[in-house]
Amino acid sequence: MSDKNIVLHVADVHKRFGGLHALADVDLQVEEGTVHAIIGPNGAGKSTLLNVCVGRIKPDRGQVVFDGQALNNHQPHQINQLGVSRVFQTPEIFADLSLLENVMIPAFAKRDGAFRFNASSPVAKQKDIREKAEAALEDVGLQNRRNVEAGSLSRGDKRRLELAMCLVQNPRLLLLDEPTAGMSRHDTNSTIDLLKRIKSRGMTKVIIEHDMHVVFSLADKISVLAQGRIIADGTPEDVRANPKVKEAYLGEAQT
Amino acid sequence: MFKGLSRNDWIMLAGFTAFVLLMPIILQPIGAAYPALMQKFCIFGIFAIGFNILFGLTGYLSFGHAAFLGVGSYAAVWSFKLFTMNIIPAIFMSVFFAAIFAVVIGYVSLRRSGIYFSILTLAFAQMCYNLAYSVLTPLTNGETGLQLTLRDPRWIDAMFHEPGAGLPRATLFGLETSGGGLGGFYLCAVALIICFYISMRIFRSPFGMMLRAIKSNQNRMRYTGFDTRPYLLAAFVISGVYAGLAGSLMVATDPLAGAERMQWTASGEVVLMTILGGVGTLIGPVVGAAVIKYFENIFSSFGPDTLHGVFSFLPDTIENALVSFLSLFVGEGWNLTLGVIFVLLVVFMPGGIIEGLRRLWVIFTRRRGGGDAVPAAPHPQPAE
Numbered sequence: 001m002s003d004k005n006i007v008l009h010v011a012d013v014h015k016r017f018g019g020l021h022a023l024a025d026v027d028l029q030v031e032e033g034t035v036h037a038i039i040g041p042n043g044a045g046k047s048t049l050l051n052v053c054v055g056r057i058k059p060d061r062g063q064v065v066f067d068g069q070a071l072n073n074h075q076p077h078q079i080n081q082l083g084v085s086r087v088f089q090t091p092e093i094f095a096d097l098s099l100l101e102n103v104m105i106p107a108f109a110k111r112d113g114a115f116r117f118n119a120s121s122p123v124a125k126q127k128d129i130r131e132k133a134e135a136a137l138e139d140v141g142l143q144n145r146r147n148v149e150a151g152s153l154s155r156g157d158k159r160r161l162e163l164a165m166c167l168v169q170n171p172r173l174l175l176l177d178e179p180t181a182g183m184s185r186h187d188t189n190s191t192i193d194l195l196k197r198i199k200s201r202g203m204t205k206v207i208i209e210h211d212m213h214v215v216f217s218l219a220d221k222i223s224v225l226a227q228g229r230i231i232a233d234g235t236p237e238d239v240r241a242n243p244k245v246k247e248a249y250l251g252e253a254q255t
Numbered sequence: 256m257f258k259g260l261s262r263n264d265w266i267m268l269a270g271f272t273a274f275v276l277l278m279p280i281i282l283q284p285i286g287a288a289y290p291a292l293m294q295k296f297c298i299f300g301i302f303a304i305g306f307n308i309l310f311g312l313t314g315y316l317s318f319g320h321a322a323f324l325g326v327g328s329y330a331a332v333w334s335f336k337l338f339t340m341n342i343i344p345a346i347f348m349s350v351f352f353a354a355i356f357a358v359v360i361g362y363v364s365l366r367r368s369g370i371y372f373s374i375l376t377l378a379f380a381q382m383c384y385n386l387a388y389s390v391l392t393p394l395t396n397g398e399t400g401l402q403l404t405l406r407d408p409r410w411i412d413a414m415f416h417e418p419g420a421g422l423p424r425a426t427l428f429g430l431e432t433s434g435g436g437l438g439g440f441y442l443c444a445v446a447l448i449i450c451f452y453i454s455m456r457i458f459r460s461p462f463g464m465m466l467r468a469i470k471s472n473q474n475r476m477r478y479t480g481f482d483t484r485p486y487l488l489a490a491f492v493i494s495g496v497y498a499g500l501a502g503s504l505m506v507a508t509d510p511l512a513g514a515e516r517m518q519w520t521a522s523g524e525v526v527l528m529t530i531l532g533g534v535g536t537l538i539g540p541v542v543g544a545a546v547i548k549y550f551e552n553i554f555s556s557f558g559p560d561t562l563h564g565v566f567s568f569l570p571d572t573i574e575n576a577l578v579s580f581l582s583l584f585v586g587e588g589w590n591l592t593l594g595v596i597f598v599l600l601v602v603f604m605p606g607g608i609i610e611g612l613r614r615l616w617v618i619f620t621r622r623r624g625g626g627d628a629v630p631a632a633p634h635p636q637p638a639e
Contacts, residue, residue, distance in 0.1 A: 097471055109479050
């Protein structure tokens, strides 16, 4: 590989669910500052791969190394505290809370760690947290609705809110599970613009995506996953030219 | 310490304080202005406020909080028996032991959520109840209940003066709190106001916000970098301490403790109080506690005679029919009335009495001001 710093290294990870090889000897290296897309047909193991990265699923074999540190028995919150944030396929937000509160909570996690008993100084006094949260809401264009209850948002807006919740933590690695699924073309384009803008901040991103338009306009590197194996790995041009990929995925997608 | 609450919060706190302290006057017209009942309002108010910090903020429904109330009561009586009739050490002992029990029970129960958590807390509380009844009789005096006796050592009191004739009364540096005077009521009232203030601070703090977030989406909390277990345990222990304090105040106003205080019905009662008043609201649990205690004490004393008095203007046949129907709901039947109210409330106003009042307020202000007279909150206050 190149001499660039490897932020995330998924090293020979193997995971079986019953008789199904969800992930078979997956080896993946994500360089610092890049946008790395993982594509593949349905059921290829993309979401399983992300779940392994955030500690939701323990691999049977192999390990995930983040920033030189092996994530063996780390809980999801510990992995987040190391600097990994995740956007889920179905938005996971705090539906009963206001947008501003939704974004302030991750900012608290970043500042105060996994647990801090702070019952004396009121939320209203936390100016630094509030400013960060408002900036993150502005990044995704939801600043005018900061006092709205999050559950009332449209699906696309919920995704944007969840993205703001991750951005406010300024993570070293951002994992996005189909960030534009269920969005209109217009919303998709504005999400692409948003992701391009935050690319300049040097945040490393791993994106799972179905939409080839999104993948090819964002990704620096693409890995193609099919039936739990990585069948191709490289720049968008390499992947586009790869006959195996055409057969497994792009061929079907373009019909 | 006294900074950071919004103006509305200060107004609410001031109003609450004034109301609680003036209860002996305000409650005259509804016949509830006697100390024994007002004490109950305050004590169960504290119990329910504490319960609401757990149930209202985190959504974890404990069915065993009466255990902490009972532990607090026993601890307070032992403090009276062994050390002094001053209530300060008794309160400290109660809070201390309730906290220890809450840490142990909470640590185990919080490994599960939802119905399993409820069942675990229920099981623990029933265990405490049965132990108090049987095995631990030397500590709890079993069925009879733990009482003061003339042979109690009371070491600290004995150092200062000879024991007088008869059983001593609980005091706060000379102010008698047991025996049915206003002293006991004002003790409970001040404790209630302090507890309300602390609860308000918790609601407005980052800690309170995290608890509400856990209720909303615990999964998201974990992937956001929070270890939710200590947050839940802290909320559980705080609510256990509130219950222990309520238990010690029961003893401070009436120095005896019985195992029935820990029975599951007592745990269920605080759930009813909280839901009736309004889960997750600041003031709702106190209102719920007062309503239930009022029904239990006042409504239950109404008999057919009272009803005959009320409906005497009607013709005799209608009066008799009406009275015989309504007497099902008063006297012994007060539970029936409460049940009906509870069912109606949960079906039509899940937010409890507080939600009902808020709706009335909205209707009232609309009619007067017209349009959107509902004041927009300066910052989000979803909890109140």
